[in-house]
Every structure is written in structure tokens, then in C-alpha cells.
Amino acid sequence: MAEKQPNEKLTTWFGRSGWSKGELARQVNRRARQMGAHHVSTDTSRVRRWLDGEQPREPIPRIMSELFSERFGSVVSVEDLGLRTIVPVSTVGGGVDLPWSAPQTVQLISEYSRSDLMLNRRGFLGTSLALTAGAALIEPMQRWLTPGPSGAPLPILTAANGGEPHSGRLSEPELQLLEQTTVMFRQWDAQNGGGLRRKAVVGQLHEVTDLLQETYPEQTTKRLFRLTAELAHLAGFMSYDVGMHPSAQKYFVLALHAAKEAGDRPFGALILTDMSRQMIHLDRGEDALELIHLAQYGSRDTATPRQQALLYAMEARAYATIGEATRCARAARMAEDTFSDCRETDGDPDWLKFFSEAELNAENAHSYRDLAYNAPRSPLFASMSAPVMERAVDLFRQDPGHVRSYAFNLVGMASVHLLQGEPEEAARMAEQAVEIATKVRSERLNTRVRKTSAAASRDYKGVAEISRLADRVVQDIPEFIPAG
Structure with missing residues (x-):
């Protein structure tokens, strides 16, 4: 029998997580109970054996994949952890x-x-x-x-086309x-x-x-x-x-x-837009770009100027994620130009009204900020982001209906200040976001706050305002534990 080898992949992810063996065991047990797998009972010694190369049985590999994905804010697959999965990974749609x-x-x-x-x-x-x-x-x-086989949209079954007589009341x-x-x-x-x-x-x-x-x-x-x-x-x-x-x-x-x-083609395009947004959040820029291009193509004859502007803005976000600076800047400009054509008389549905001037500035500011991370000439892109992000913050401050978006842009402004070497201002903005994060239920916001605080602590260790921010985050923004 071949000698068991230490699981270097799992060891690396485990070390980065900051968890102790006991904490990982407790989280695995808690998640297993939530999914009804009451037979799972893990302890510190079992975690040590996993690190040494022992392969846990299902559903533990899938549980660990989800725990590490949540910890790092991006997909960490079973294979990334060096674990075997009993369920094959689908390559045809899953x-x-x-x-x-x-x-x-x-x-x-x-x-x-x-x-x-x-x-x-x-x-x-x-x-x-x-x-x-x-x-x-x-x-x-x-x-x-x-379309359906005849070239028309797929039919809905009703009494008129062979379905049952109307039974709904x-x-x-x-x-x-x-x-x-x-x-x-x-x-x-x-x-x-x-x-x-x-x-x-x-x-x-x-x-x-x-x-x-x-x-x-x-x-x-x-x-x-x-x-x-x-x-x-x-x-x-x-x-x-x-x-x-x-x-x-x-x-x-x-x-x-x-x-x-x-x-409803326009609403379908919105759904694809938010699927793209999720992929950007998970740092899968190529998938995000494919989804937003599909949304643009599918709504090319139906989108109002407001929706077209949203689609361009999200296209810019996707290009920024993969470091395509020229294409990102072009899409951001198209978003601004198209938004200028918006009129109250366009008849935009309620679900599209969120895309305001504040949202336009927010998306473009985050695109420039992301280019500062992902493309050369980061000082240039940080300086491009700063005034646009500031405009978004000012507009959202006046909009009590979008509190969460206001907090996101406070965090965004904090990250720009960090890029520009202004840790005190970054801490001030981030602390305002913490105040809001304690009042809304958004793990996405909490994750952004924690990541920005961690980056600030790493790059500006010893700055009093940054230390105070870190303490506040630890106290008020606890690590994500799924509700049972």
C-alpha cells in the first residue's frame, strides 16, 4: 500500500484561514447538523489526520469547500483543497x-x-x-x-391552445x-x-x-x-x-x-446582469463578461437607455476584473453617455429604477478602482476613481432608500484612500461603513469591510486610526457563521 502523503493543498488553505484545528472541527460539525448529517462528529485529531493526508467521507469535502469559499469570498473547490469528491463535477451544465x-x-x-x-x-x-x-x-x-421549434417564443399552456379550461380564480x-x-x-x-x-x-x-x-x-x-x-x-x-x-x-x-x-427580455437581461455581478464578486471576470455580453445581445432591441447604461457599466466592471484597461474605460464612457439619454418618460419598470446617477458613479468608480488592482499604472486609475467614488458617496448620502449601497461606496472610498496612501481618511470612511453594517443584514457588505480593514492593517501597521478600525471590525463585524 502506498504511503499516505500530507495534504499540502489543504494545509495551505488551512494556514491562510487563521482557524485553529478545533475551530474548523466545530464549523464542520455545525454545518453538518444544519444539513441533517447528524452522523458527522469531527474533532481536532480528525482534522490533523486530514492535514496528514486522510481523505474524509462525504459530505465533509463539500462542507469544507463551502466553509473555505465563505472564508475567502471566492470559490474554493473540493479539488482545490486536495480532497476527492464522490459526486462527479459536471462539464455540461450541472x-x-x-x-x-x-x-x-x-x-x-x-x-x-x-x-x-x-x-x-x-x-x-x-x-x-x-x-x-x-x-x-x-x-x-x-x-x-x-425560440421554440416554430421560431416563435415557447408557448404557455392555456385553455386556448389545448390546456385545461381556466381553473384559476x-x-x-x-x-x-x-x-x-x-x-x-x-x-x-x-x-x-x-x-x-x-x-x-x-x-x-x-x-x-x-x-x-x-x-x-x-x-x-x-x-x-x-x-x-x-x-x-x-x-x-x-x-x-x-x-x-x-x-x-x-x-x-x-x-x-x-x-x-x-x-420579458429586459428582465431576463437584468437577471444575467446580476449573475455577472456575482461572478465579479467571486473574481471570475471571464464568466462575468460572457454573461453581460449575453444580456446585451438578448436585450438589444428592448433595453431602455437606463438599462443600456447599466449593461455598459457592468461590462466595464467585468473588463476591470480581468485588467482590460482600454475596454473598461470605453465601456464606462458608453455608460455615462447612454445614461445622459435617460428620461423620466422612458417608462422604466420599478426593478430598474435603482440604477440612478449614484449607481452609475458607483459602478464606474469601482471599475477604475479595480483597474488599480488588476492593471498597470495603478496610481492613474486610483486618481480616476477618487472623484467618481466621492460623487457616488455624496449622492447616496442623500438617499435613505439605499443605505446598503451608501455603505458599499464608503468602503470603496476607503479602499481608494488606501491606494493613494491616505490611511487616516481610509479609516474614517471605513468606520462609517461599519456603523451601517451593524444595522443591515448583508454578509457581502461585512466581507468588504473585513477585507478593507485587513488590507489597511497589512499596509499601514502602526497607524492609530487603522488600529482603531481593526478593533472596531473585530468587535462589531463577527466572522460569518451560517444561521441554523
Whole structure:
């Protein structure tokens, strides 16, 4: 028998995490209980054996993948940890390659939302705990653009085309109330973060899929599918906001399917935009770029100037992530030019109204800031980012409806001050963000605050303001522990 070799990959990630063996064991046990794997009971000696090369059994490799992914804010696969996975990694779409048909879309959303509500755990929903990426993600998403066999959009089953006679009894006032509730959920998310109302949104989504089990006139059916798409997208964004990345992606994909059934190309483009945003957050710039280009192509005949500007701004973010300075700057300029064509009379839907002048400045400022990290001539890009980020901060300060965005841009401004060698100003901005982070439920914001504080402590050790910031972060922004 071959001699067991130490697991150098796991040892490296474990060392970077700052966890003790006992803390990793406790987190594995806690997560296992949350997913119902009560047989898992890990201790310090077991962790030591893993580091020495012992291969743990499922579901421990998948649990560790998720724990390390959350710790570092990017995907750390089972293979990255030097562990074997019993479940093969799909190269043809995995958990996102779903059938594009109305009945199956309803069934999948109903089942997934019910599991989410019943299991009350983070990240262990569906058949895969890993984020789908690369061609396995992009190719299934391209089918969003594919028409039905006749060249027309896929048909919705109604009494008029061979379905059952109308069995649904949903009234117009009830449907309007559901649509108004979705708008309210969206406002709550912007003000309070994704953690506070996520379960309520998932519950509402599940109830709407129950309504879709009945048959209605075609226009009512389309409105219900549009409502389903909006709720699934919001559930995805809230899941993303609280660090549940695989679940967020699943909801986004299901939302895209529902948007297709509704025949709503602009909203489908928004879903792909937020899928791109998630990939940027996870430092997968190439995937982000593919997704945003798919959104641009799919909405080329339907997007208003406001949505076109959003798409250009996110294209710039994706180019910045991969260090493409010239293309990033061009896309940012296109976003500004197109936004100048926005008019109140454009008839933009409620879900697009968030993309304001403040958001435009925020996206472009973060693009320039990211170029400072990822491209040569970083001082130039930091100086380009500073006034645009400052403008975003000033605009969001005046907007009580987007508190979380205000905090994100305070953190962004802090990171720019660090790039410009201004640690005291960076600490001042970051402390304001900490104050907000204690009042909203956004692990995404908490992660940004922790990363910025860690970078400041690394580069400006000994600066009193930076030390005070670090102490405040440790005290008020605890490390992410998934809720049970």
C-alpha cells in the first residue's frame, strides 16, 4: 500500500484561514447538523489526520469547500483543497442545465423554494453545493435566446391552445397586491440587506408557484410568470447578499427560466446582469463578461437607455476584473453617455429604477478602482476613481432608500484612500461603513469591510486610526457563521 502523503493543498488553505484545528472541527460539525448529517462528529485529531493526508467521507469535502469559499469570498473547490469528491463535477451544465419548459420551470421553482423553507440551512439546496462556472454555466444560459421549434417564443399552456379550461380564480386586485408586495420586498432589501426578509421572499415565491398550478388567460399567466421571475431573482440577490452563492445562482437561473416564459427580455437581461455581478464578486471576470455580453445581445432591441447604461457599466466592471484597461474605460464612457439619454418618460419598470446617477458613479468608480488592482499604472486609475467614488458617496448620502449601497461606496472610498496612501481618511470612511453594517443584514457588505480593514492593517501597521478600525471590525463585524 502506498504511503499516505500530507495534504499540502489543504494545509495551505488551512494556514491562510487563521482557524485553529478545533475551530474548523466545530464549523464542520455545525454545518453538518444544519444539513441533517447528524452522523458527522469531527474533532481536532480528525482534522490533523486530514492535514496528514486522510481523505474524509462525504459530505465533509463539500462542507469544507463551502466553509473555505465563505472564508475567502471566492470559490474554493473540493479539488482545490486536495480532497476527492464522490459526486462527479459536471462539464455540461450541472445544476444549471435545466429544461426550458413552463411546467418544469414551475415544478423546479416550487421544489427548490419549498426545500429552502423547510431545511433552514445555507448552501445545501439542490443537487450541487458548488457554483457552476465556465462553459458549464454559459452554454445553458445561451438557450435563453433560443425560440421554440416554430421560431416563435415557447408557448404557455392555456385553455386556448389545448390546456385545461381556466381553473384559476385569481382576481385582478389580488394580482396587483402580489405585484405591489414584490415592490415592497425590493425596497426592504435595498434598505436593510438581504438577510432580514429573505425567507419571506422565498415563501411568497413558493405561494406564487402554487398559483401557477392553475390555468388562467394568457395575459394573467404571463404576469404570474413575470412575478415569479421577479421574486426568484430577488431571492437570488438576497441569497448572494448573505453569502449563499450556490443557492443564489440557482435562484437566478430559475428566475431566467420564468422570465423567458413571461416573454420579458429586459428582465431576463437584468437577471444575467446580476449573475455577472456575482461572478465579479467571486473574481471570475471571464464568466462575468460572457454573461453581460449575453444580456446585451438578448436585450438589444428592448433595453431602455437606463438599462443600456447599466449593461455598459457592468461590462466595464467585468473588463476591470480581468485588467482590460482600454475596454473598461470605453465601456464606462458608453455608460455615462447612454445614461445622459435617460428620461423620466422612458417608462422604466420599478426593478430598474435603482440604477440612478449614484449607481452609475458607483459602478464606474469601482471599475477604475479595480483597474488599480488588476492593471498597470495603478496610481492613474486610483486618481480616476477618487472623484467618481466621492460623487457616488455624496449622492447616496442623500438617499435613505439605499443605505446598503451608501455603505458599499464608503468602503470603496476607503479602499481608494488606501491606494493613494491616505490611511487616516481610509479609516474614517471605513468606520462609517461599519456603523451601517451593524444595522443591515448583508454578509457581502461585512466581507468588504473585513477585507478593507485587513488590507489597511497589512499596509499601514502602526497607524492609530487603522488600529482603531481593526478593533472596531473585530468587535462589531463577527466572522460569518451560517444561521441554523
